[in-house]
Amino acid sequence: MNLAPETITSVARTADKFSVNENQKKMFINCFLSTLNTTTRIIDDNTTFIFTGDIPAMWLRDSSAQVRHYIPFARTDHGLQRVIEGLIRRQINYIHIDPYANAFNEEPNNNGFRDDITLQNPWVWERKYEIDSLCYPISLAWQYWKATGISSIFDENFRHAAALILDLWTTEQHHPTQSRYSFIRNNAPESDTLTNGGKGAPVKETGLTWSGFRPSDDACKYGYLIPSNMFAVVVLRYIGNICESVWNDEQLYQKARHLEQTIDAAIHRHGIIKHPDYGSIYAYEVDGFGNYLLMDDANIPSLLSIPYLGYTTYDDQIYQNTRRFVLSKDNPCFYTGKFAKGIGSPHTPNGNVWPIGLAMQGLTSSSADEMDQMIELLINTDGSTGAMHESFHPDNPDIFTRSWFAWADSLFAELIIKRYYEAERG
DSSP: OOOOHHHHHHHHHHHHHHOSSHHHHHHHHHHHHHIIIIIEEEOTTSOEEEOOBSSOSEEHHHHHHHHGGGHHHHTTOHHHHHHHHHHHHHHHHHHHHOTTOSEEOSSSSOOSOTTSBSOOOTTEEEOOOOHHHHHHHHHHHHHHHHHHOOOTTOOHHHHHHHHHHHHHHHHGGGHHHHOOOOOBOTTSOGGGSOHHHHTOSOOOOOSOOOOSBOTTSOBOSSSEEHHHHHHHHHHHHHHHHHIIIIIOOHHHHHHHHHHHHHHHHHHHHHSEEEETTTEEEEOSEEOSSSOEEOOOOSSSSOSTTHHHHTSSOTTOHHHHHHHHHHTSTTSTTEEEOSSOEEEOOTTSSTTOBOHHHHHHHHHTOSOHHHHHHHHHHHHHTSTTSSSOOSEEETTEEEEEEOSOBHHHHHHHHHHHHIIIIIHHHO
């Protein structure tokens, strides 16, 4: 698709501001356009299919994150409006097909993981239930509405999907007794399946809502994933805002408000741990029985991303304590090498650093210097490809996973836009 002249001018001006040479400028423009040029399909049914890159499926999470950096330009760019609105329509359709699925096919062609023991559907590529899969489309739509003033995306199909999400999250507050979801993948690593007959490790009802898998697509050790519950709280506030301003739906508003308050209270009751060195910090996962996991994974939602998600501010003391923890050697997923140090993930080889983690460190910083450091670090660890990757070896960035990973490209572009475009606009 062709970008509007105003968008082209703004992107070129942003590239000029941060680039010290043509290679850097080319890299930013390449990453900015990556999703549009390589992973976007405009469909005749007025929707948009955005696949993740080297895997031909559309993740609800990834597809939302892949277009977020276009939102500042969508107010005056009708082509970007078509892409984003079409994506939202398709995401909402997918949620109606199966709200527990994380990734979908372009057509009902039965592609994907057909041997998984869970409810199967020809539209579904993979059915790993992750809270954030339902958060991202709502968040994308709300941000798009606030940036453009376009509320027509909030049609009846969207409202029904929002109600479906509220019902599901309420059910998963009572996962052991009310949920019918289960997932088993045979002959797979432990991280790719759920224990306990596909129901996951035992949890105690706390008010938190359960998740089978993390945004890395790895299984949760403990079923209450704190950063994803935080994202759910934010999204429930968005739904409440839409109920008041667009739908005039008092019943749905009250339901969203009650669920938001219940989950938020449970985060504060069960998700904050007193650490001997860092003080009060957020746990990554808890089970309600007193067990907790102190770590952070680069995939978003993460503890590092809390201000980016909109749950709290950068200067919140518990977040500051948590940030110091997750960006230290005390985080078992924080790795250091000759060329980089940053957060990785158990999803990739041990010791690898994730570019989306580095980008998020910049996006959640209040320091222009730290943002610039992350931009420079990302540029210098691209493995001479001019693009971002899923992860790389911090002692040798030429060793990386996934050469075509559009989420990372988009987040790198978003960091530069925040630093050099949005800062100028105020």
